[in-house]
Amino acid sequence: MxxxxxxxxxxxxxxxxxxxxxxxxxxxxxxxxxxxxxxxxxxxxxxxxxxxxxxxxxxxxxxxxxxxxxxxxxxxxxxxxxxxxxxxxxxxxxxxxxxxxxxxxxxxxxxxxxxxxxxxxxxxxxxxxxxxxxxxxxxxxxxxxxxxxxxxxxxxxxxxxxxxxxxxxxxxxxDDPQDYITFEGVIAKPLHQAGLPQQRAQVTIDFFSLNDREELLADRARVIRELFKTIRLTDDPDPQMQAAARRDIDTIISNVSPQAACARAYLSLAKSDPQKAWEIYLDVQRYLKPSN
Ligand SMILES: [Zn+2]
Known part of the structure; x- marks a missing residue:
């Protein structure tokens, strides 16, 4: 949302x-x-x-x-x-x-x-x-x-x-959806574990099939793939490339971009748990790979 x-x-x-x-x-x-x-x-x-x-x-x-x-x-x-x-x-x-x-x-x-x-x-x-x-x-x-x-x-x-x-x-x-729904990789999930906020988030996810529509999963996977690589470029030796990467990240997580809530959750994960972020990147790379 x-x-x-x-x-x-x-x-x-x-x-x-x-x-x-x-x-x-x-x-x-x-x-x-x-x-x-x-x-x-x-x-x-x-x-x-x-x-x-x-x-x-x-x-x-x-x-x-x-x-x-x-x-x-x-x-x-x-x-x-x-x-x-x-x-x-x-x-x-x-x-x-x-x-x-x-x-x-x-x-x-x-x-x-x-x-x-x-x-x-x-x-x-x-x-x-x-x-x-x-x-x-x-x-x-x-x-x-x-x-x-x-x-x-x-x-x-x-x-x-x-x-x-x-x-x-x-x-x-x-409601601000970010108070209720977060993302683990491409998967939407309730931010809270119990109570009304958990119920509302789960019903909303179920109701709109947010985890069962391939077009949404593919959108989120592409966003994560782009974001992962852009985050890496913030460590580039060239300061101009670093600055460009930071600008791109600001755009990817801004409201104008697709699946921005998923992008924001992934950026937060990349800071707190880089190993998990790497594993998710490998998962989305496999997911997006053509099957034939
Ligand atoms: Zn829709």
Whole structure:
């Protein structure tokens, strides 16, 4: 997951207004109609009109898996606007026949037929996600511990009354994924060993299959391979090469780069346990080697 820029609601709304000055008024009209009807119901949506706000905030990366997607020149087709709290219904997750191996010792919440319809046009309920994370996995799921919050409650009130199991690194209301998820080599794992932080990290890793998608593992392996070699260049006899390597490391671990959370964890390991970092480098080299 990405570390999201921390924005207040006013700052986020200002960015939306800069993209489309009339959007919030149109969106409010739609939201009011849903609240009057007690459900989400419309033929065509307008949330994609402000998609670029979130593409920019997320450096064109998927909020959940940190893959780099196409930017504005590639238009917007690789990004979905994802509703963190589902707008039309909430389905049971994990669904036993689709995910028989996912068994938790805690409840993951009950489904309902109306979802969080009043948040369909709340910009604080949005992020951009890739189709693998949004269409294939997020869908209408929203696992929580305990009961769901009351209808038409604002997000801040819902956050106080519900315990979402998925991390949402969105603005001032969300979570910093680095407080929950770390990486051992290419593998995402909970930073904490027990309690709610461990549960939320594990559910998020399971939910988005963060350790089971070859495109993510390969992305992380390539990042580690590059980072390992760049770290070695910081010991080069040429001071200019050393400086260039340090600049490259700053870029590799910055939010603009793919799989930056994995890169940051690997850089930390390279400092604390160089032997382990070397072994992981050999592992990723084997992983990336063509098989034929
Ligand atoms: Zn994704």
């Amino acid at each position: 990405i570390r999201y820029a921390v924005l207040s609601k006013a700052e986020l709304e200002a960015r939306v207004d800069a993209v489309d000055a009339g959007w919030r008024t149109r969106a409010a009209g739609r939201r009011d109609a849903f609240i009057a009807a007690g459900k989400f119901n419309e033929e065509s949506s307008i949330w994609s009109d402000v998609k670029t706000v979130f593409m920019d905030l997320q450096y064109d990366k998927c909020v959940f898996c940190e893959r780099v997607l196409g930017g504005k020149l590639a238009r917007k087709s690789e990004h979905d606007v994802e509703h963190f709290r589902p707008k039309g219904r909430v389905m049971n997750w994990p669904y036993p026949s689709r995910m028989p191996k996912l068994i938790y010792t805690f409840s993951t919440g009950l489904p309902n037929s109306t979802g969080y319809y009043w948040l369909a046009y709340d910009v604080e309920n949005y992020a951009c996600a890739c189709k693998g994370c949004n269409s294939d996995r997020k869908r209408d799921y929203f696992p929580i511990l305990g009961p769901r919050g009351a209808a038409v409650a604002a997000i801040a009130a819902l956050n106080a009354s519900e315990i979402p199991l998925l991390l949402f690194p969105h603005g001032s209301l969300g």
